[in-house]
Amino acid sequence: MKILASSLDLKTETWNFPNSSENFHIHLKEKNLFINPISFTSNNQSLHIASTKKASKNVHKLQIEKFNLGTINAFLPELNYPIDGLLSGNLEYSNETNKNGLLDFNLTSSDIKIKEQSVGKLNSEGFIDLENNKIFWKKSSLANTGTLNWHGDFYWDENKNNSLHIQLKKFPGTLLNQYTEGQLRDISGILNGSLFLGGSKFKPIWKGSLSAKDLEFTPVFTGVAYSIPSLDFSIQDNVWASSNFTISDKNNNKAQADLELKNKNWKDWDINFNLASDSLQVLDLGIKENPYFYGDVQSKLYIQARGALENLFIDINATPLKNSKFYVIVKGDAAINNYTFINFKEETKNKDKATTTSTTKINKNDIHFNLQASVNSDVELNLILDEALKDKIVARGNGFIQLAYNTGDALKMHGTYTIESGNYDFVFRQLDVLNFRKNFILYPNSVIKWDGNPWNALLDIKAYTIVKARLYDLISTEAERMSLSNQEIRDAQIAQPVVVQLAMDGPLSDPLFNFQISLEEGRSLGSLAYQRLQRINQDTKELINQIGSLLLLEQFIPSEGLSNANIASGSINNMSEIVSSVASSQITHLANKALGIEDLDIGIKYKNYNFTQKQNLEELHYLNRNEAGVQLRKNFLSNRLYVEVEGSYDWGKLQAESSSNDFMGDFRIQYYVTEDGKVRLGVFRNSQYDVLYGKTVARQGLSIAYKKSFNSLKRREKDEKENGESEDIKLREDKETKKNKEK
Numbered sequence: 001m002k003i004l005a006s007s008l009d010l011k012t013e014t015w016n017f018p019n020s021s022e023n024f025h026i027h028l029k030e031k032n033l034f035i036n037p038i039s040f041t042s043n044n045q046s047l048h049i050a051s052t053k054k055a056s057k058n059v060h061k062l063q064i065e066k067f068n069l070g071t072i073n074a075f076l077p078e079l080n081y082p083i084d085g086l087l088s089g090n091l092e093y094s095n096e097t098n099k100n101g102l103l104d105f106n107l108t109s110s111d112i113k114i115k116e117q118s119v120g121k122l123n124s125e126g127f128i129d130l131e132n133n134k135i136f137w138k139k140s141s142l143a144n145t146g147t148l149n150w151h152g153d154f155y156w157d158e159n160k161n162n163s164l165h166i167q168l169k170k171f172p173g174t175l176l177n178q179y180t181e182g183q184l185r186d187i188s189g190i191l192n193g194s195l196f197l198g199g200s201k202f203k204p205i206w207k208g209s210l211s212a213k214d215l216e217f218t219p220v221f222t223g224v225a226y227s228i229p230s231l232d233f234s235i236q237d238n239v240w241a242s243s244n245f246t247i248s249d250k251n252n253n254k255a256q257a258d259l260e261l262k263n264k265n266w267k268d269w270d271i272n273f274n275l276a277s278d279s280l281q282v283l284d285l286g287i288k289e290n291p292y293f294y295g296d297v298q299s300k301l302y303i304q305a306r307g308a309l310e311n312l313f314i315d316i317n318a319t320p321l322k323n324s325k326f327y328v329i330v331k332g333d334a335a336i337n338n339y340t341f342i343n344f345k346e347e348t349k350n351k352d353k354a355t356t357t358s359t360t361k362i363n364k365n366d367i368h369f370n371l372q373a374s375v376n377s378d379v380e381l382n383l384i385l386d387e388a389l390k391d392k393i394v395a396r397g398n399g400f401i402q403l404a405y406n407t408g409d410a411l412k413m414h415g416t417y418t419i420e421s422g423n424y425d426f427v428f429r430q431l432d433v434l435n436f437r438k439n440f441i442l443y444p445n446s447v448i449k450w451d452g453n454p455w456n457a458l459l460d461i462k463a464y465t466i467v468k469a470r471l472y473d474l475i476s477t478e479a480e481r482m483s484l485s486n487q488e489i490r491d492a493q494i495a496q497p498v499v500v501q502l503a504m505d506g507p508l509s510d511p512l513f514n515f516q517i518s519l520e521e522g523r524s525l526g527s528l529a530y531q532r533l534q535r536i537n538q539d540t541k542e543l544i545n546q547i548g549s550l551l552l553l554e555q556f557i558p559s560e561g562l563s564n565a566n567i568a569s570g571s572i573n574n575m576s577e578i579v580s581s582v583a584s585s586q587i588t589h590l591a592n593k594a595l596g597i598e599d600l601d602i603g604i605k606y607k608n609y610n611f612t613q614k615q616n617l618e619e620l621h622y623l624n625r626n627e628a629g630v631q632l633r634k635n636f637l638s639n640r641l642y643v644e645v646e647g648s649y650d651w652g653k654l655q656a657e658s659s660s661n662d663f664m665g666d667f668r669i670q671y672y673v674t675e676d677g678k679v680r681l682g683v684f685r686n687s688q689y690d691v692l693y694g695k696t697v698a699r700q701g702l703s704i705a706y707k708k709s710f711n712s713l714k715r716r717e718k719d720e721k722e723n724g725e726s727e728d729i730k731l732r733e734d735k736e737t738k739k740n741k742e743k
Helices: 070-075 173-179 429-434 478-482 486-493 528-538 540-553 575-595 713-722 727-742
Strands: 006-010 013-017 026-029 032-035 038-042 045-054 057-068 086-096 102-114 117-129 134-143 147-155 163-172 184-199 204-219 226-236 239-248 254-263 269-285 293-308 311-320 324-329 337-339 342-344 366-375 379-386 391-406 412-427 437-442 447-452 458-469 496-507 512-519 601-616 619-636 641-653 659-672 679-690 695-706
Touching (some): 032 057, 057 070, 117 173, 173 184, 184 226, 458 540, 486 528, 496 540, 512 528, 528 540
Parallel strands (some): 311 366, 324 379
Antiparallel strands (some): 013 038, 026 032, 032 045, 038 045, 045 057, 102 117, 117 134, 134 147, 147 163, 184 204, 204 226, 226 239, 239 254, 269 293, 293 311, 293 324, 337 342, 366 391, 379 391, 437 458, 447 458, 458 496, 601 619, 619 641, 679 695
């Protein structure tokens, strides 16, 4: 065979074969192969193949220069640990006619990389015996800051025993990081030891010793950095044992541990691990590392891990210690997320549509995790009810909590937590620029109970806050004030502590708020103002409005100051809704008095809207925006011309890494062409943030409208014939009469 000038494309590389003066390149006769010099090149890489005759043998030699090992990865996409580096050296194959031969190798590489991490300089010399199915390393080494040396025989024939010697001298532990991704990180230290690998291909037998000095590592799930000054393994018949070694955290708290590993083959390993400590850090995570829970927790604990790595049982008994803080962010929308071996699972109506995606390789081994914690008042528990509004409960208390997890199942939590002390820290986002907040004190014996879903605990929490307000504002008419004695008036005009009591009930992810107002002092009992206060507690709608006024303005509002457009229900899900609902009516009431304009309406608004789609804990794609605005409304020309102007500001995040701000200016003008309002003309402009387009969309136009009120078509015809007027005119006259009477 003669090869003409050619080029060969291998994935991303092109190999070239130049013109040659040889009459032939490859000659095969009676299974006897001879190759005239052939050279392939690609950039700085080259492969040179040639044959020579030595006695009765043909010797084929391949010279390699700067061959890119990354080319191999392109043909092995299932390779878990891709290799990179430039390989040089010689391969020499010799055989007698019709017999298997020996493949000698002498290879070097200046920098071998596995998963983009440098493992050092490679030197390897030996041969492969194709007849006896073995590879023999005469001498081989991998040198980094330390060295890994090996020599001996390794058979891929299952009936023959290996004899391979391995030595580690100051070998860097950082190279282990690539094999523990998703479980351990930041591994460092120095490895020394002498190992012997015997046994067969499928039943290896390990012997020897291995030690690690200044070993450091961090479990991804807890975020705690640990160190082991000295870890010594004695290895005998596949049992790797290390007893009574010390583990320390960053605060130099210590634990004593024992570890025993047993391997049956290359993949099947059993583990028996025990750890005990009177004080050890067990959690050190920030909100960016885990958006579900985080904190800094010190604990007295005992840990036992046992079983096969693919079916591991982990039992933990823990008692948190002083200065521990634990934060739980309550998510209103559950999502499927995989975090190492912990699975946060969504309960969805259509289970067929539930999918799990992750950019991190998930460990498919079965984990049976059981945590029993005796919680006491030494640990501070923070339940963040609304991350956007910064509403949170900070509590200390007692309880016994059990947390269980099995691979493939949702995380489960059981137990009762009884609060001894704490507070509910409420931040009013509409007035965030003023740093407005109100602190509610938790009553002792409030309870949080878990019965499965960690983020759907049942709340039975009572709290209170005290504001100073005067009862005089509840006496609405001048006649009522004149009927009071001077003592009652003086008492009502003096601000006194008013207790706003709060009850939080229902699931943690969507709690219900109920309120009550009482007086801390008893001097006003039996007075007219106190009777008014008692009636307010019986009227849910008025109670909510008074609560909002007390929290925002620290004063009661007279009954005539309440707007009918306020909250129609006392069952609300966020305290900001209370203040938001009453703020417009209060500002309007104050503006009307100050400016002397009765038909000027002023409204303020705020809303937070978000959509979250979580694929894994490192990659959050979400919309989280806020809209705040002011609205003015005024009537002209004897209530025939209505002018409404609104300015709003929309800001927030579109995705995890970006944010935007949009200002929206809207107006609406409506004119009653006929006095009864049947025919109306209008002009308008309104705008709204569009979540699909990621920008504010404005619409404007003109309108003409005709309005007619009737209960049925027959009723309409009868009214027009008999009365000659529509129901809406009657309603309008009734409203005008009522308004005149009120004036």
